[in-house]
Amino acid sequence: MHVLHGTWLTDDKRYAFWGEAIPPPPRQFGRRPGGVLPHPFALTASQLFYYLDRFIPDCQPGGIDAVIWLPGDGDAPQPSPEALEAGAEPVDGMLRLQPWELKEVITLSSPEALDLLLRLPLPDERTIGFVPGSDLVFWQQAADLVRRCLVEQRYVPALEMQGARYLAMWKPRPDPGDLARLAAQMPPLCRAMVMSAAAAPAPQTLLDDFVQATLDAFIRATCEAEALDVAPDHRWFRAFMHTHDRFLNGTPRENRQLYDVWQAAWGDDGPGTFRVCFRLDEPAGESDEWPLYYLLQAVDDPSLLVEAEVVWGSTGRTLTYLERRFDRPHEKLLAALGAASGLFAPIERSLHQANPVRVMLSREEAYRFLVEAAPRLEARNFGVLVPNWWGRAARIRARATLKDDTAGENASTGLLSRDALIGYEWRLSLGGETVEREEFEQLVALKQPLVRFRDEWVALDPEQVEAALRFFEQHEPAGAVGLLDALRLSADAGRDAPEGLEVEIVEVRGWLNDFFERLRGxxxxxxxxxxxxxxxxxxxxxxxxxxxxxxxxxxxxxxxxxxxxxxxxxxxxxxxxxxxxxxxxxxxxxxxxxxxxxxxxxxxxxxxxxxxxxxxxxxxxxxxxxxxxxxxxxxxxxxxxxxxxxxxxxxxxxxxxxxxxxxxxxxxxxxxxxxxxxxxxxxxxxxxxxxxxxxxxxxxxxxxxxxxxxxxxxxxxxxxxxxxxxxxxxxxxxxxxxxxxxxxxxxxxxxxxxxxxxxxNDLPDKFENKVYCTLTPEQATLYEAVVREELAAVDRAESAMKRRGGVLRMLTRLKQICNHPAHFLKETSPGVVSLKGRSGKLIRLTEILQDIFANGDRTLIFTQYATMGKLLRAYFEELSGEEVLFLYGGTPSKKRAELIERFQSPGGPRLFILSLKAGGTGLNLTAANNVFHYDRWYNPAVEDQATDRAFRIGQTRNVQVHKLLCLGTLEERIDELIEHKQALAETIVGSGEQWLSEMGTEELRELVELRQDALE
Amino acid sequence: MSWWQEEYGYRDDWFRSDPVLGDHTPSPDAILIGGPVVAVSRRGPIGVEWWAREWVSVLEAMGHGPRLERGRRYARNGSAHDLEIDYGRVFARVSGSHYTPYRTALTFQVFPDEAWSRALTALASQAIYGAKLLAGEMPADIEAVFQDLGLSLFPRSSRDVEFYCSCLDYEEPCKHAAALYYLLAEQLDADPLTLFHLHGRSREQVLAALHTHRGVAAAEVPGDGYRGAPDAAPLDADFGAFWRGGRGGIDTDDGALPAVELPGSDGAALRKLYELVADAARRRFGGDG
Incomplete structure (x- = not known):
């Protein structure tokens, strides 16, 4: 059974790998006189190689002699708990800490160590023949932390000044809590491979060093393996991408600039992610001194603040506070103060002590800090804390009140008389509170940018103050205006007065408010x-x-x-x-x-x-x-x-x-x-x-x-x-x-x-109006000529039938003239150029049609005469550039149906000219909402029938009917007659125009003679 | 080498054992700038910040116009290379008319330890010095601090700076030494602490000392019990705990934290690198957190 051990060596930046053998091998090493005892049951190099071959076959290990401090009784070291469990004999003497020589320690580069640690089985997994020691278990977790940093991209490039050179290094940024907890669990065994027990590295230091070096090495190795390159303007990154040559190369000035840029962009360092923060407090009590405190602030938790006092009071390279570690806080604080004193001069005053914690600012300086220095400091990545009333726009605004001064006279009627004046008052508001003019002027007279106003501090923006003073110079604080001005005023809230002062609200008091509302409605x-x-x-x-x-x-x-x-x-x-x-x-x-x-x-x-x-x-x-x-x-x-x-x-x-x-x-x-x-x-x-x-x-x-x-x-x-x-x-x-x-x-x-x-509801479904047109000079001339000739001819007529014919002919001709001279003169080749401007009716019709087209409506134009219909069609087609439909007596019924369908369909032509006598059934023209009678039948019933067709079915919309007639001509007079004799019209008028031909000459003359109104 | 150079000219190996110009092993703290060193300023004066200008004014009081002019030219055309800035001495190779570049050096007074101790205590007594120096600026009244101790931070006379060169010019300073002096001016622009280095204290040493000496004063500040974590933690004799730990570990179920933000255009350039690394890590070690 082997127990495997290993730890990180900060000096060599390598990982040492060793182990214990149970049962211990026969003693092999002699004892050096006066020297350190060799570890009696350490694994040999070849035994260690076995594991390397198994887990990291590609490695190129080194070998060193190392010293490890372990508890022992003077002759032999105490076996590790894992070894004891595997059957090793514990020592029996009194334990004391002593050094042991390990002759054959394998060292691995950090990438190799990473590999090994992550490939070794986890503690809970079964292994045969070996067991990891607690130190290895620890380092496995450290390795996993590194792995996570790499995969989750949690690291930043950092620069460290060494002499005049800048060393490029990658710094991991794991969760600070994770790191702290891990460090707290480091078995002291990990730190024991040192020459002197007193100089064993602190757990945090050792762990940081391992994590940083391993991460750094892996990144560089990857860059080299992938032959990654960067764009020319990022040449300085090369120092981060190579295993050798880790210093920035460039002139000192370039390097310095790069360093400053890096500082500004990437800010802080290491696992102690913090920055320097400046906090401005309000003065205490009655004093006018504003303290600006210096603090450290954790970047990921801005509420975590450490006062400068604490920093100055600590020794050592790292400060631990509330489970957070701050690396090199003194240097950082000093450097920050140095830089900040360049951005905000008063800070320099405080630097004449050894351990500055704050500087006291005058009110003026405090204001300048808030307005100028704070943004600059923030831009340089310093923290800035200011009182929370700052930034709440303490804007100066104008407030107006309008009220009726006339002691309620008008209130009873709820109405103003024309000459009534409405009283107004202007006031200033500061940060939402009204302030009287005198009070405001007093505040301004202090000539301080920060003033105490109603128990709070308020900043007076000098531009706004000036705008306010100008405003009151130019506006009477109270006065009266006419209705028009009052209306304008009351709608003005929220806009800037021309003097640059914002108008906050305009209060309209009492019944006046109602009045204005109703006016607006x-x-x-x-x-x-x-x-x-x-x-x-x-x-x-x-x-x-x-x-x-x-x-x-x-x-x-x-x-x-x-x-x-x-x-x-x-x-x-x-x-x-x-x-x-x-x-x-x-x-x-x-x-x-x-x-x-x-x-x-x-x-x-x-x-x-x-x-x-x-x-x-x-x-x-x-x-x-x-x-x-x-x-x-x-x-x-x-x-x-x-x-x-x-x-x-x-x-x-x-x-x-x-x-x-x-x-x-x-x-x-x-x-x-x-x-x-x-x-x-x-x-x-x-x-x-x-x-x-x-x-x-x-x-x-x-x-x-x-x-x-x-x-x-x-x-x-x-x-x-x-x-x-x-x-x-x-x-x-x-x-x-x-x-x-x-x-x-x-x-x-x-x-x-x-x-x-x-x-x-007030409109009839069919809305009729008459459009009165005038005759053009050409028309007038023709008209008068025809009247003269034809009346004379009628007068001379020999028989009643001839007379009737003459009358009808005259009427027809006059009607044609009223329509359009081209109609009367039987001109061919009609077009816009030849037709334009010659007929009052056409002029007016064009004008109205333009409005109708603008609204997207559809229109029918009825005329008695197919010739006129053709003229109109040609004219409007050319004028509008759109197709104009035309249906007349001669149109075959199949074509008729087609035309009607096209007009009715949504995208179809908008203008439909129809020239029909009575008759024709089943015409569905409901798409139209405008109907023109260009010229009229003299039988109203016939006319109405035509228009009825347009909206007979469905009546989905109101239809407007326009009847065009020329003033001063027979059209007007006949219209009058019809109006007056509406009731009799059906009986007298009948279906034709015979009734006209029954009139006597004088009557006729009166009917047709051109009256003066006809002319423009 | 041509015969006349050999006969009448310069031989580099003659200087190999020279105390000032000879081969030296630089100390570990030495600032080394390899390759040709070219002044950033292309025209007009060299040295931007006030302390660099102060530095240059000393030279210009001591040297002759034309030589200094040539010195500036040499500083700008890359004739100088392989600078070594060390305690009390600056050395460089400066190419001249000869085949082999000349050896050029400037020497300065190294302040004795006791003097440094007093100087650094004085500097530590006001935060402004450390603050400015860390921010890359020379504090305005720094010279006074040293003068009070009878020390001259800036060289003021030929006692404070000596010019050495293996070239055949007898004037002091020759154009090569002048070039080196000008290049130092720009080095000072970038890092005023170089001046301290010349007088015997490296940047780290200065900063560490400021910290320690301030800590002396800080002992009077009530610390509230917050002590910094020492860098060393001696192994103690609690053998029960000696082997313990390693398990329990970190809670990996916290949920993945968002990736670090990469600001600016540099960030975009790095994006690719990050992706590549993440992929490589995934492939090699497995994916999720």
Missing amino acids: AEVFDLPPVPAGLNAVLRPYQVRGFAWLVQMRRLGLGACLADDMGLGKTIQAITLWLHEREHYEVTRPVLVVCPTSVVGNWRHEIRRFAPALRVMTHHGPDREHGKAFAGAVEEVDVVLTSYALLSRDVKTLARVRWSGVVLDEAQNIKNPSTKQAQAARALKADHRLALTGTPVENRLSELWSILHFLNPGYLGSRKVFHARFAVPIERHGDEQAAGRLRQLAAPFILRRVKTDPNVI
């Missing part, structure tokens, strides 16, 4: 009576819209009515004007600016719904200017003009003080730099209104332009708006900024869409 406070002069019945949502307009007018706030197309913005505006005149004795006129093609529409609608309002159209070469204009408008209530003329005649228009300015289709000023937009802003008015059918909030520059027109300055200058909203929202998707903008804009925009539940 575009709520209406009361419903004024609908003016008597209104010649129509308003739908409920229109009444609300009207009430809202009145409210905005009373509050003096510019308003934007952004209802969907067709919901009746015009009529709501008209109602407002009537209301103004009936209740507020407004005498000055309103200026309405709109696109040229819509002027006629406005005129017509005003005449229809509010005939009492006197209208003047400012257009044409004969229009008034300057003083004449000013005089002329005194006599009217509404002045209509176009955008084109707005910029041209801005001087004239700006002379007048209007009671209101209304921009219809306000997206025409969406670009604030255009002349139009500038001109609009130059107008003087008591009130401003913008009408638009598009969702304004989505296009930020349009929003700004319109709101800037309505309430100048409210959203800030264009540059400020761009920086505060446009860029954050559009470029960065900033939700907060978007929310704030919504809050700011909300009180001024009222928008209802057709799909609104509130609106939908």
